[in-house]
Amino acid sequence: MSTVLVTMPALETHRSVLEEAASGATVIYASNPDDDLIAQAEVIVGNLPIGRLQNAPKLRLLQLNSAGVGDYALLLRDHPDLLLANASGAYGLAISEHMFGVMLGLMKRLFAYRDQQQSGAWNDLGSVQGVYGSNVLVIGLGDIGGEFARRCKAFGAHITGITRSKRECPDYCDKIATTDALDELLPGADIVFMSVPETKETIGLLSEARIAMLRKNAIVLNAGRGTAIDTDALTRALQSDRIGGAGLDVTDPEPLPSDHPLWQCPNCLITPHISGGYHLKETHDRIIQIAAYNIQAVMRGEPIRNRVRLERGY
Amino acid sequence: MSTVLVTMPALETHRSVLEEAASGATVIYASNPDDDLIAQAEVIVGNLPIGRLQNAPKLRLLQLNSAGVGDYALLLRDHPDLLLANASGAYGLAISEHMFGVMLGLMKRLFAYRDQQQSGAWNDLGSVQGVYGSNVLVIGLGDIGGEFARRCKAFGAHITGITRSKRECPDYCDKIATTDALDELLPGADIVFMSVPETKETIGLLSEARIAMLRKNAIVLNAGRGTAIDTDALTRALQSDRIGGAGLDVTDPEPLPSDHPLWQCPNCLITPHISGGYHLKETHDRIIQIAAYNIQAVMRGEPIRNRVRLERGY
Numbered sequence: 001m002s003t004v005l006v007t008m009p010a011l012e013t014h015r016s017v018l019e020e021a022a023s024g025a026t027v028i029y030a031s032n033p034d035d036d037l038i039a040q041a042e043v044i045v046g047n048l049p050i051g052r053l054q055n056a057p058k059l060r061l062l063q064l065n066s067a068g069v070g071d072y073a074l075l076l077r078d079h080p081d082l083l084l085a086n087a088s089g090a091y092g093l094a095i096s097e098h099m100f101g102v103m104l105g106l107m108k109r110l111f112a113y114r115d116q117q118q119s120g121a122w123n124d125l126g127s128v129q130g131v132y133g134s135n136v137l138v139i140g141l142g143d144i145g146g147e148f149a150r151r152c153k154a155f156g157a158h159i160t161g162i163t164r165s166k167r168e169c170p171d172y173c174d175k176i177a178t179t180d181a182l183d184e185l186l187p188g189a190d191i192v193f194m195s196v197p198e199t200k201e202t203i204g205l206l207s208e209a210r211i212a213m214l215r216k217n218a219i220v221l222n223a224g225r226g227t228a229i230d231t232d233a234l235t236r237a238l239q240s241d242r243i244g245g246a247g248l249d250v251t252d253p254e255p256l257p258s259d260h261p262l263w264q265c266p267n268c269l270i271t272p273h274i275s276g277g278y279h280l281k282e283t284h285d286r287i288i289q290i291a292a293y294n295i296q297a298v299m300r301g302e303p304i305r306n307r308v309r310l311e312r313g314y
Numbered sequence: 315m316s317t318v319l320v321t322m323p324a325l326e327t328h329r330s331v332l333e334e335a336a337s338g339a340t341v342i343y344a345s346n347p348d349d350d351l352i353a354q355a356e357v358i359v360g361n362l363p364i365g366r367l368q369n370a371p372k373l374r375l376l377q378l379n380s381a382g383v384g385d386y387a388l389l390l391r392d393h394p395d396l397l398l399a400n401a402s403g404a405y406g407l408a409i410s411e412h413m414f415g416v417m418l419g420l421m422k423r424l425f426a427y428r429d430q431q432q433s434g435a436w437n438d439l440g441s442v443q444g445v446y447g448s449n450v451l452v453i454g455l456g457d458i459g460g461e462f463a464r465r466c467k468a469f470g471a472h473i474t475g476i477t478r479s480k481r482e483c484p485d486y487c488d489k490i491a492t493t494d495a496l497d498e499l500l501p502g503a504d505i506v507f508m509s510v511p512e513t514k515e516t517i518g519l520l521s522e523a524r525i526a527m528l529r530k531n532a533i534v535l536n537a538g539r540g541t542a543i544d545t546d547a548l549t550r551a552l553q554s555d556r557i558g559g560a561g562l563d564v565t566d567p568e569p570l571p572s573d574h575p576l577w578q579c580p581n582c583l584i585t586p587h588i589s590g591g592y593h594l595k596e597t598h599d600r601i602i603q604i605a606a607y608n609i610q611a612v613m614r615g616e617p618i619r620n621r622v623r624l625e626r627g628y
Binding site for chain 2 (some may be wrong): 093094097098100101102104105107108110111113114115117118119120121122123124125126127128129130131132133151154155254255256257258259260263264269270271272274275277278279280281282
């Protein structure tokens, strides 16, 4: 292996980590590399636009900086030997902390207190909900759903994990079920946390009919892809106080148009798809650690971490 | 024992619990009892105004519904045999969840996202802080401080507990120190959580000089009594972005006047002393459980829980 091309941002400390892992190889940093650089690269670290990868005959490892894979998985159809890796494991910390804050903010009416703060009103807004003893439905038990579930469990919630295919109940869940059981489980949930990739099965997963099954106090949280929820139905449920609230770091469409009625729902907190990214330094560090591990694994002919194959569950 | 007087609110389920504990005695519910009722009471459950207790010759147990004791402790000077109990243990859950939400809201800029939501702005506000790996200084390790510390530890923070008098390090702290060490510890803290009763030692505990020692990203949280912080100095530190933020459920004075500049600090979240109370049903249930336990203990001549004596640490 001779050339590692890094297209994602890397701090000074990150460069040391990558260069140590790639010992012997040339490591080149370029956010927008030219075709010659791409043609030389045996490893690419970063989500280089997929069209630019046509001209990468030497590519052995594509290490994405995202947890989601999107269309990159399609590369494997024509190049079954390509090692494709995502950055799952890097984002769970940042996104779960963010979404936990959004959940508590909604449960404790903190955003409503914030709204009245500008008028200097010392005004009690009434009863609140608690994480302790609540029923949390975590749809999608990847890194993000798992880390969120762990934190809820530490606060004393009862966790039901939902996965696409059957698996054993992990230690941070009290119960596990597959998507088939969703209609049965939604009416009992205080919190519905969603973190599923966008696939044909997940588009519209939280449909109008399923939103109608939710408790009056239920809070919906989405950290995966906006399309997993029927946005219009959710908007109507929030406008009519049919459910307790929603916390969305992803929306459909995205960006959410400035005149979309969801922005004006007082029981909804919207953040612009920022719970991940490099907003928390630890996330950036973890992506680099995964990349370094995989560069070294490829050099040694060992198995990589986070390998993506054509068919994935959630 | 013949009469138990309950002046705090009690739901139907609570009445059953109290009446079962007081078996044989008459339980009377009155939020504003007349002097005759008070004169008969051997147990009073609730924070009856202290002046009204002059005429309670039969009183053996005064069970407060608050964690703080305030001037009630002074009753013990003239009535050393009176059993005085607070409701410590009932509030830790509700207050720690609330304050954890306030902390995450500040760390993740959720209140700033809320502020821009009304304009429908899909606008990234930049880097955030994380609980994981942060240094949390918890001043006052009662029920509230302890429960807050536990939750921070579950999120991967390093916890230093501060108590007035020396004690062993509890399992939810990494380190413990006494108030003398505060000046040494404040410069290393990312989060300063305060939950101390109002005593002459705690008034102005977080002084102007100590606020000046804090890191630029430090977040100050107060769930105890507003007087523990020099409010003017805190306001200036927030106005000039000298510190990262503050989350206050208690202020000095209280209520905070509507024209107080603290309301207008964007990096401050103020809630009107509502993190406790009966806002979370579990708190109410727990107060009743403590009261029931103590009513039964008094009837059986056994030691009560949560007994308050004249001198208390924090």
